[in-house]
Amino acid sequence: MLRIAVPNKGALSEPASEMLQEAGYKQRKDRRELVLVDSDNDVEFFFLRPRDIAVYVGSGRLDIGITGRDLLLDSGADAEEIMQLGFAGSTFRYATRPGTAREVGDFGGMTVATSFAGLVTRHLDDHGVDASVVRLDGAVETAIQLGVAEIIADVVETGTTLRNAGLEIIGEPILRSEAVVVRRTGEDGEDPKVRQFLRRMHGVLVARRYVMMDYDIRVEQVERAVALTPGLESPTVSPLHHEGWVAVRSMVPSQDAQRIMDELYDLGARAILTTGIHACRL
Ligand SMILES: Nc1ncnc2c1ncn2[C@@H]1O[C@H](COP(=O)(O)OP(=O)(O)OP(=O)(O)O)[C@@H](O)[C@H]1O
Numbered sequence: 001m002l003r004i005a006v007p008n009k010g011a012l013s014e015p016a017s018e019m020l021q022e023a024g025y026k027q028r029k030d031r032r033e034l035v036l037v038d039s040d041n042d043v044e045f046f047f048l049r050p051r052d053i054a055v056y057v058g059s060g061r062l063d064i065g066i067t068g069r070d071l072l073l074d075s076g077a078d079a080e081e082i083m084q085l086g087f088a089g090s091t092f093r094y095a096t097r098p099g100t101a102r103e104v105g106d107f108g109g110m111t112v113a114t115s116f117a118g119l120v121t122r123h124l125d126d127h128g129v130d131a132s133v134v135r136l137d138g139a140v141e142t143a144i145q146l147g148v149a150e151i152i153a154d155v156v157e158t159g160t161t162l163r164n165a166g167l168e169i170i171g172e173p174i175l176r177s178e179a180v181v182v183r184r185t186g187e188d189g190e191d192p193k194v195r196q197f198l199r200r201m202h203g204v205l206v207a208r209r210y211v212m213m214d215y216d217i218r219v220e221q222v223e224r225a226v227a228l229t230p231g232l233e234s235p236t237v238s239p240l241h242h243e244g245w246v247a248v249r250s251m252v253p254s255q256d257a258q259r260i261m262d263e264l265y266d267l268g269a270r271a272i273l274t275t276g277i278h279a280c281r282l
């Protein structure tokens, strides 16, 4: 049975469970459930604190886990990223009150407050900066107001939290993060259960990002139309009863679908339809 760690709280929890559900796995109905066996799929889910997931996986107690890249790197656990999941995207950045510092090189002798002490300590060392790091559990923005630190390092999505606290971002992102699947470093990449899990998750990503597009077009225009809808491998072109016309079927990125429909229409395509993809294996 494949043993998978899933975030039980926070920004990663709901989107991770939604994605697993779309991939056909059973998910918990009650947030207090800690372990869930999905015997149909031969999988056991362990709902754990996001910060602890890389530690469990790195210790070899669990096969794989879903966590944030920032949490994985902060943990220093013996685990590595094997797939990007495209949600909980954020940057990890330094911020301070205007006028305090302009770049990491100015932090010498100052104190940096963060919930990601591992990441920050490493980043300061890499830049040869001698600053102290104070580890806090969350809401680190307030550390500056209360005089605990001059600088903070925290997760930034829209930047609203920092703006509301009167802080400004300093320098380039320390890293760009998103939800990822992790596995113990150097584990066998060919484990069929893990491969199947990753294929299912990849199927969800593709189903979310693409729609199926169908249209009818005159034979003379097929090449130009197909250039607009090349699909992932090659579009299906079938004869129509109406002579001189063909039907084309192809996957297109959802975000481009309306523009492509307009362009196909201008080429003379008609009966242009898009339908959602429920699930897929490529
Ligand atoms: N606003 C956000 N947008 C995108 N990702 C976020 C956001 N806040 C946190 N994350 C991501 O969620 C993970 C942190 O999860 P964690 O549960 O520890 O914090 P949280 O979501 O802020 O919950 P908590 O309420 O416990 O602080 C990290 O990978 C982080 O990058």
Ligand SMILES: O=P(O)(O)OC[C@H]1O[C@H](OP(=O)(O)OP(=O)(O)O)[C@H](O)[C@@H]1O
Binding pocket: 138, 139, 140, 154, 155, 156, 157, 158, 159, 160, 161, 162
């Ligand atoms: O850039 P923004 O869109 O404002 O989002 C980023 C904020 O969201 C998270 O905080 P959360 O609300 O989870 O509170 P926390 O500090 O207690 O973790 C994160 O820690 C940042 O503070």
Ligand SMILES: [Mg+2]
Binding pocket: 010, 138
């Ligand atoms: Mg938080």
